[in-house]
Structures are given as structure tokens and as C-alpha cells.
Amino acid sequence: MKCNKQINPFVQASSQSTPPKGEQGGGCGVYILGIESSCDDTSAAVLRDGFLLSNVTASQAVHEAYGGVVPELASRAHQQNIVPVVDAALKQAGIEREQLSAIAFTRGPGLMGSLLVGVSFAKGLAASLGIPMIDVNHLHGHVLAHFIKEQGARGEGQETKCEEQGAECKEQGAECKEQGAECKEQGAECKEQGARSKEQENTKGFKQSSCPLPLAPCPSFPFLCLLVSGGNSQIVLVKSYKEMEIIGQTIDDAAGEAIDKCSKVMGLGYPGGPIIDKLARQGNPDAFSFAKPNIAGYDYSFSGLKTSFLYSLRDWLKEDPDFIEHHKEDLAASLEKTIVDILMKKLRLAAKDLKIKQVAVAGGVSANTGLRNAFHDYAKRYGWQIFIPRFSYTTDNAAMIAIAGYFKYLDHDFCPMSAPAYSRVSTEA
Numbered sequence: 001m002k003c004n005k006q007i008n009p010f011v012q013a014s015s016q017s018t019p020p021k022g023e024q025g026g027g028c029g030v031y032i033l034g035i036e037s038s039c040d041d042t043s044a045a046v047l048r049d050g051f052l053l054s055n056v057t058a059s060q061a062v063h064e065a066y067g068g069v070v071p072e073l074a075s076r077a078h079q080q081n082i083v084p085v086v087d088a089a090l091k092q093a094g095i096e097r098e099q100l101s102a103i104a105f106t107r108g109p110g111l112m113g114s115l116l117v118g119v120s121f122a123k124g125l126a127a128s129l130g131i132p133m134i135d136v137n138h139l140h141g142h143v144l145a146h147f148i149k150e151q152g153a154r155g156e157g158q159e160t161k162c163e164e165q166g167a168e169c170k171e172q173g174a175e176c177k178e179q180g181a182e183c184k185e186q187g188a189e190c191k192e193q194g195a196r197s198k199e200q201e202n203t204k205g206f207k208q209s210s211c212p213l214p215l216a217p218c219p220s221f222p223f224l225c226l227l228v229s230g231g232n233s234q235i236v237l238v239k240s241y242k243e244m245e246i247i248g249q250t251i252d253d254a255a256g257e258a259i260d261k262c263s264k265v266m267g268l269g270y271p272g273g274p275i276i277d278k279l280a281r282q283g284n285p286d287a288f289s290f291a292k293p294n295i296a297g298y299d300y301s302f303s304g305l306k307t308s309f310l311y312s313l314r315d316w317l318k319e320d321p322d323f324i325e326h327h328k329e330d331l332a333a334s335l336e337k338t339i340v341d342i343l344m345k346k347l348r349l350a351a352k353d354l355k356i357k358q359v360a361v362a363g364g365v366s367a368n369t370g371l372r373n374a375f376h377d378y379a380k381r382y383g384w385q386i387f388i389p390r391f392s393y394t395t396d397n398a399a400m401i402a403i404a405g406y407f408k409y410l411d412h413d414f415c416p417m418s419a420p421a422y423s424r425v426s427t428e429a
Helices: 061-066 071-093 112-129 138-147 255-265 272-280 303-319 323-354 369-382 398-410
Strands: 031-036 041-048 051-059 102-108 133-137 176-178 181-183 223-228 233-238 244-249 358-362 385-387
Touching: 031 071, 031 112, 031 398, 041 071, 041 398, 051 071, 051 398, 061 071, 071 112, 102 112, 102 138, 102 398, 112 133, 133 138, 133 398, 138 223, 138 233, 138 358, 138 398, 223 323, 233 323, 244 323, 255 272, 255 303, 255 323, 272 323, 272 369, 303 323, 323 369, 358 369, 369 385
Parallel strands: 031 102, 102 133, 223 358, 358 385
Antiparallel strands: 031 041, 041 051, 176 181, 223 233, 233 244
16 A cells, blocks of 8 residues: 655755654655666666665676677667566565655766666656655765665675674574564565565565564765776765765776776677686786876876786787787786776775775775775775675666665655756766
């Protein structure tokens, strides 16, 4: 049954007042549908009071043949995928669309054609249901992915403690018993107060329970976040859910862009990130050295590294036409190490200057094994408390859009129906 929130979806609101009773987790709960379509992934997710119920993503393999994302092909694929993806997300969440409280969507930055598909769909669905729309900065979503709550989730780099209402947690088959509810791994999930139990294709069944499993810790404000992807390399000072300051960023190429281009030069294919990561695990990171920039402050530069890599390969191939095939593992490992060293040096400098010990990483490149290992290493050396997202939250996904939208919902920060998509914007916007 739909919960009547009495909110006008077509009026911009920015009130800081406390939402009415029932909008903070009481009553029928706050259900947010998140929609992400900024690049080549069509994704939809449903949250209830900040807890993830579903996260469905349709990727587009068509771009692999072209060595990069083709905007026109991406937008066409979004048009094909958006309806079935949203439908699957609602079904896996076990709710009807009439139960939704609001729709959060990626407004930008991204490919304009791709964004327009998600924005238009969100507007149409919100209008038909009479619920508010929430525009989300895609980059904010990556940063706030650390605040997605999942029952039983454990955060990488964090030790999870189970001390809630007498629950006992034991490793390797932990059991949570309270009020007669039992939560067992492999086939059961704990969902809070009144969650509906439905068997869904490609999802695990769950039993109704009021017994919460331990949650992964979230960073507290202020904290630093290294946001690294194919289009961004930034150090962000996160002061609150809505206040973020870019204190360092690339002045040319992004880290992920450099990886993709170097992978293409080696003839390894697209996307280069997973390929370089896999090869790097088998190579010697100290086999080759490449140029590192000397940029003032906390800013980055990767164009010099890319040029150094290209010219080095050119010279080595003159001596051995099969040089890449003979040394691709070492080349990948050395490239990865150079990029990670560049990223971590500036991040360490910022953390030291600002005296901040809570440090997070986000974005597609945060899935890189070398970067994750570096975070653990720096945590031990410098006493950092680190926050590393689950792999499913590193790439573009709607769960991060939904959580960003959830926080804006609690502030009644909605957007009007006239809100357009935008292709370019910074994290601070």
C-alpha cells in the first residue's frame, strides 16, 4: 500500500527541517529508486531507509570492438535497457512502484545522450506516480557509496564487531538469533522490520527478521576521498553529505584514462583497467621505470607518464619487435606501480597536511588490486583508517545514486521537472 508523504514533486525544495514522521525509517519507510545512465552502464537500485534492497546493472559489450565508448551506441542501448532494468530492480526489492517515495537520478556529469535517457525516464515515472525527483551529481554518488548499508556487509579494511542487542557473531557460519529469527548464510538474508520475502531469479531468498547483522563501518566527517576513474582523478575533502571540496585533481589525463590508453598502445584491448590489473599480478613492478610528474600542491598529471610509456615502447620495439609479448606482465606491473605511486604520494601529502586519518577511495580505478594493496600498506604505515568500497560499488551503479538521493530526500532537497541533464560538472557542484 502506498505511503502518502504529501510532497509536491514539481516544486524545488531545499529545507533543512526534519522530515515528517515516517520519512526517517518509521512508518512505511522511505523507498528510493536510483537510476544511473551517465556512460555505458544502465543501472537501477532500490533502497529502504538507506538499506540496499536491489542493485541491477546492464553493461554494454558493444563498445569493446571500438576501443572505447561510442556515445550514440551507448544512448541506444540505454533506451533498450532502462525499462527491464528498473523492472528487475523493483522485483528483486520485493516492492511495487507505488511504494516508492522518490526517484533519484544521475543528472551529470556524463555523456549527454546517455544522461537524457535516465533523466527522461525518471521524469516520466515520477510524474506518473506523483512523487518527487532528486537530481544527483554522479561524482557525489561515488564518494557516498561508502554509506550504503547492507545487512551483514563487511567493509574491506575494517574489523567488524557484532555487539547489537545481544547478538552473537561467529566467523565461518555466523549465526544471529534474536526474537526467534535465524539468519544463515547461503540462501538467507536478514532484512529489517517487515521486509517481504520473495524468491527472485539471480537473488537469494531471505527470511523476515528483526535481527540486524553487523554493518560495515562508514567514514565520519571530515574525511579524504581519492576519487579515481576513467574521467576523474581527484582528492576530495568530504565535510558532510552535501559539502565536498576538491583540494587536488588532474590537470590533464585521469588515471583510468592513462591506463586505458597504455593498454591500447600495447594492443591489449578495452577496457584496459581489468586487463592491466590481471597482467600486473604476474609481473615485476620494478622491471621498468617511467616518468613521474612534479606538480605543485595536491594536483595530478598523467600525460607525461603516458608519453614516457609510449616512447619507451617505441625504442624497445625497435630492438625487439616482440618486446610487448615477451614483457607484457612486467610492463603492466610497472605501469600500475607508477600510477599508484603518483596517486598515493599526493594523497599522503594531503592527509599529513590536513591531519586527517580517515581516508577513502572511490571510482572505477578503486577496483585495482595494486591501489587497494597500497591503501592497506599506508594504513599500517601511517595509522590511517581506510574505507575501500566493495567491487560492485566501484563501477557506475545505481546504488550510489540512490544513497546520495536518500540523504537529499531527508533534507527535502528535490529538483523541478524542468531540471536538464548536464555533461560537465565538478564534485563541488
